[in-house]
Amino acid sequence: EDQVTQSPEALRLQEGESSSLNCSYTVSGLRGLFWYRQDPGKGPEFLFTLYSAGEEKEKERLKATLTKKESFLHITAPKPEDSATYLCAVSYSGAGSYQLTFGKGTKLSVIP
Amino acid sequence: DTAVSQTPKYLVTQMGNDKSIKCEQNLGHDTMYWYKQDSKKFLKIMFSYNNKELIINETVPNRFSPKSPDKAHLNLHINSLELGDSAVYFCASSQGLGNTIYFGEGSWLTVV
Numbered sequence: 001e002d003q004v005t006q007s008p009e010a011l012r013l014q015e016g017e018s019s020s021l022n023c024s025y026t027v028s029g030l031r032g033l034f035w036y037r038q039d040p041g042k043g044p045e046f047l048f049t050l051y052s053a054g055e056e057k058e059k060e061r062l063k064a065t066l067t068k069k070e071s072f073l074h075i076t077a078p079k080p081e082d083s084a085t086y087l088c089a090v091s092y093s094g095a096g097s098y099q100l101t102f103g104k105g106t107k108l109s110v111i112p
Numbered sequence: 113d114t115a116v117s118q119t120p121k122y123l124v125t126q127m128g129n130d131k132s133i134k135c136e137q138n139l140g141h142d143t144m145y146w147y148k149q150d151s152k153k154f155l156k157i158m159f160s161y162n163n164k165e166l167i168i169n170e171t172v173p174n175r176f177s178p179k180s181p182d183k184a185h186l187n188l189h190i191n192s193l194e195l196g197d198s199a200v201y202f203c204a205s206s207q208g209l210g211n212t213i214y215f216g217e218g219s220w221l222t223v224v
Contacts, residue, residue, distance in 0.1 A: 043215035
């Protein structure tokens, strides 16, 4: 059973069309939830860390929120350069060594 | 200037060969990792190395062996390469286990 599930798998948006990506998790003892952006041929680039339900963080057109079961990455008025795969990961006490467990990502395409 | 650097970026080799991927981080972190990203872009932890303690993922074949000469370096050696080993291997580091991880640019391994 997947511990971190991201939806949708792929999302196409028109430039300026706001939307949200979802990351749901089933782990207990959440230590942190992480969002990364990955461009083709590159390593994942860190965006945000959220630690507790109710926490929100923003960076340019991106805003990440966290509840006890899921996180959303809101993209406001996206631009073509926001096209990338967005990865969610969790760190939790049940993992023993607190390793980050990743979801399978959401591939975002923003069309001009 | 690169925080986490790994070499080589591309590696094409024949089945049965032995190869190594090198990784260095200049962030002063105490924990380093190797992740494998398969053709479906799913990132899976292989190893983490924290303060000289190696944490092994049980699903990794023992043909894979990490070696850490010091806190700034974590190399990955692979024996008897198989076709299924073809993937992108990412080195990463963090300050402490389960904290924000910073990734290298990846090493594309193709076994023919």
